[in-house]
Amino acid sequence: MTTTTIKLLRVTYLRGPNIWTYRPVIEAWVDIGALEDQPSNTIPGLYERLTALLPGLQAHRCGVGEPGGFLQRLRDGTWAAHILEHVVIELQNLAGMQSGFGKARETSVRGVYKMAFRTRQEQVGRAALAAANDLLMAAIDDLPYDLDSTIVKLRDMVDSLCLGPSTAHIVDAATDRGIPHIRLTEGNLVQLGHGSSQRRIWTAETDHTSAIAEEIAGDKDLTKSLLSACGVPVPQGQLVQTVEEAWEVAQDVGLPVAIKPEDGNHGRGVSLDLDQRHDVEAAFTLAQGQGSGGVIIEQFIPGNEHRLLIVGKRVIAAARGETASVTGDGQSTILELVNSQLNSDPRRGINEDAPLGLIEPDKSAEIQLDLERQGFTAASIPAKDKTVLIQRNGNVSNDVTDIMHPTVAAMAALAARVVGLDIAGVDMVLEDISKPLTSQRGAVVEVNASPGLLAHLKPAAGSPRPIGKAIIEHLFDADKNGRIPVVGVTGTRNTTRIARLVAWLLFISGKHVGLSCQDGFFLGNRQVEAKDGVNWEGSERVLINRGVDAGVFENSSRMILSEGLAYDKCSVGVVTDVSDFESLSEFYIDTSDKLYNVIRTQVDVILPSGTAVLNAADPQVVQMAPLCDGNVIFYGLDAKLPAIANHRVGGERVVYLHKQHIVLSQGMEEVGSIPLNTLKPSKADQPEMVMAAVAAAWALGLSPELIGAGLRTFDSTSKKSI
Template structure:
């Protein structure tokens, strides 16, 4: 079949809540051209080719709501844009970035569809979209396509661009608690929460992790000295700068000894159980090469290496290490034995997802040295039944959290506190982690800042531990969400002035407030930027500002369609009207129902304890009340409006105008009145604007008397107010 290619007319990353969903998506406008006349069931062999390329499509639910739903649609006949949606989702999943949300809708232009799909990283999502288009066309036209290579390229992008597994785990734990997050860099620096309620993490470091504590942890000799002075058992040791000094120190300390780089980490350059001068001098050279400086010689403690993860004041996970051995068969060299007996373990690999590392006896310096101590090389052929030690340390990935004796946990938490780390990986050598420390020759050998979490999240053996939850509880306690009150104002009627007025009322109440609107960017009563600050990037400045206690945003329908809202949830959402459709024609918004779905986005994101402020004089705005998870405050020019009267009858809040006054009513009781005559004429002429702002301030808990005073003092003229 001859067809023109699927064309991507427009691709937009919607970074916040949007018309499709609450989370970031990529929206693509897809022109399928002549394929509009060829649904999937009319293309010979297409079903078989596509499912052979991507067998995982079998679990996609689609509109049927059960696994296999998409394949059912594919057999019955569906169109190329819808197929592309599912292919892109599957490609992202195969690349290691789990996603599941997607929707495709026709536009008023024949053959042109709007398709949206969830993505956790924009560049990966865009690459998956391009790859998906090529794959679908290859399946349609019965052309060869190397989907494995394509998935590998996407997987590389995921590895390089997405959050690392440890950071992602913490972020997921925050999301489960309702704590929002913002990625501040292309790396793993993440803000949890907003404004003054925020905290920051960088993998296993937090904004409570002291730079001084990190320096202490990196100075192993100082760490050991501090621990020893506080009664934490540590091996006797000495810092040396030459192989001769290492041998002399070993004799003073007493054989056997261990050598490690002064500035090393992750077990690199560590040699254990050294008993003679030759091995000690060779181990010194290895440690110096790996660390680039001084070397520590210390007493060797017999036992298994253990890593205890301390968060705050408690041990939240523990893992044990195991030595790695091979057994000779009389024919194979050590490289071959390691590949067959060790590296075939599915838990081993070279990526971050593997709890155990694959071993390369011919390349790993520590393994080469260990083999030399046994008189072997990587190419030696051990005799039948001969056991060869490949790795003494490392492999600390066998969960023993439930076995940790309280005295061992107490030593680990004390060690973390002595160094000053709020999150620490404390390494101990122990014979048995379940026995009291006093009954065995155990010792703390290192305290590590920014510890790796993967061994506890994906252990080689045992139960994964909820590290993210522990870190979130450490940062936020058990009930805080890191949120500050966020107010969003949407519509076409005086939304800029409403946003500024709400900001002013919050300001005079004594709270630190920021406003992002078309008039600019405000902190308190001061305009700090006169440029339009409604775009997503400009508005985000409010959420990252650590001094702000409240943030106010003006949001247009155009912004919702082109970028999404700049926040995930809000405390107060104001909707003035459903209008301005003529300005949105380029987005295929050609019917009031479509415009309604754009504007309702503001209401969809209101928190359960939040409030929607709705114009009771606009029937479409009134309809949005049923969409709100929180409370409703209606406002309007007449108390007899049906929405206001019914709302008051239920005991709820409403604002209306009567006898030249704005009345704030709670049910049938009038909580306060504000005389329009006390306002300056320019403001008094716009009671709807005033009521919307007053209702938002009231929803934020500001006293009506203070609101009235603030209305009289507010100046929309920047020169007068500044």
């Protein structure tokens, strides 16, 4: 047993691509103290205690590359920082926030490690790290640990802080398409794409969801009127204001009737199959209390409740509802029967990821009204084998998409178009969704904005539907990925001036450019802010701006180490040099090789369609070329530099200096030449800086002539222009 503790020296949330991985991670600097002399195989009982607490560790692959790999390392002997990494990953998994990535590496200080793990939400990740530390120390010291309480707390955090399952499903579908995303609030408002190519979603609403259409959908009487005028079958009915009027209208439209609030949703205040005056009056009072307007009395249409999801102009999914009943045993109350026969179904729950909700007769006025019609209350004890209807509507979670008749789908899609919603949930009552609409008494009873998606993502029965994929296809054409040209500049030599010059060249090409660099934050030819913009906040301001057609970012090694890159991928990555590791000693960067691993992050994120612009005179920068998934342009003062010469032989693009001209060459063929003596002295005396910017602009498709014109007009001393 040890008396030491594991100290967390520093915990940093790296929100973008970093030295560990492409995705957000929490990096912890961990001092394991005396445990440096006590690997896991020297601590009696640790293996058994840890695996008893966390049996899921069996699935962790670790360096072996197969399930059980981590446990093998634990048995053979590994160090506390590595164990902590796997414990925090497993705690996140148990809390419902899946994670699989983690690494731990020694620093140059004995006993101090850098450990990183993937997390989808910073606060949850930090809490899981603290809990993992406590759990591991309890296992090491053979002390009790309340795992259940920890998981409950973490799950509550996941439920309240993470994206909801429906939004997360859409975001995952965007990721599969290579579309970046930015969470704009602590809720479910998410930006898909960057700059002027972005779209926004709020779960099942998009930036093209009409506010007018939402207002129409919220007015049930107006919706019915519009649908009926356009040939969509709807139940006949009327809006009423008083209980006396309710009974009169009920008789006029024909008993039995359905009653609902004019502006209700989610089935609240809805009563069905009413044919007695006292039931109609009670249902009216219930509906009036659930809405802010009048009450709708309409024909009751017999059949099953269905929810059809329309995205764009197509029905993507259909689910059928079913009534919920219990059978008496002569001893239990209805409330007890509901809990034992219905709520015990593992598909039911209070969380958003449960396909069916819990049924609470003692809290639902709608259920209580139905029970009263049958002569019961929630406390009644039905006779043995007596069937009691608990819920007439709801429970819409049985997928029937594959058997849906085309005429039913066409009518639902028409209903959504009439209201004007791009994403809609159309509620229909149908006898059989597989039969033509003309052969049955079917009707559209509601059209809902912001429909629930979970019934289609996790149906209680049937196949899940790719709702996220359909929504992404609706938002983005097949050849679009929501990206704008993004240029990142990394290194220490003139990176600010290179970034500003690239931004200027893009600006004169006709693009509205956002620039974040040490000189500040720029939009177009205007300096918006003068403070240092080499940070996450400054960079993200460019990416979320809907008016920006291209973004240019100066990225320092310090930013990569402390925050990560603000973008997931870029079109062009410029690397000027690998130098000055001494200034990063606080990050345990104490060799040029360690700095190399930091700066290479800029090259790692270049798109397959993109280009790395690399300084041919720096050997470590040249070594980054094979890391690029796209093309490479080398630049340098001398065409005889090995990297440039070999690149030309291979037919690739290079930029070099020859007879006081900046030469752009594709293989051995000269594409363009820009004389240095036409440039302002402040640029002409730093040709490497200019060549880096020229190469970046060339990689983005600008012609040599336009680049030359841009160089002649660029003034890096001006704060009023890029």
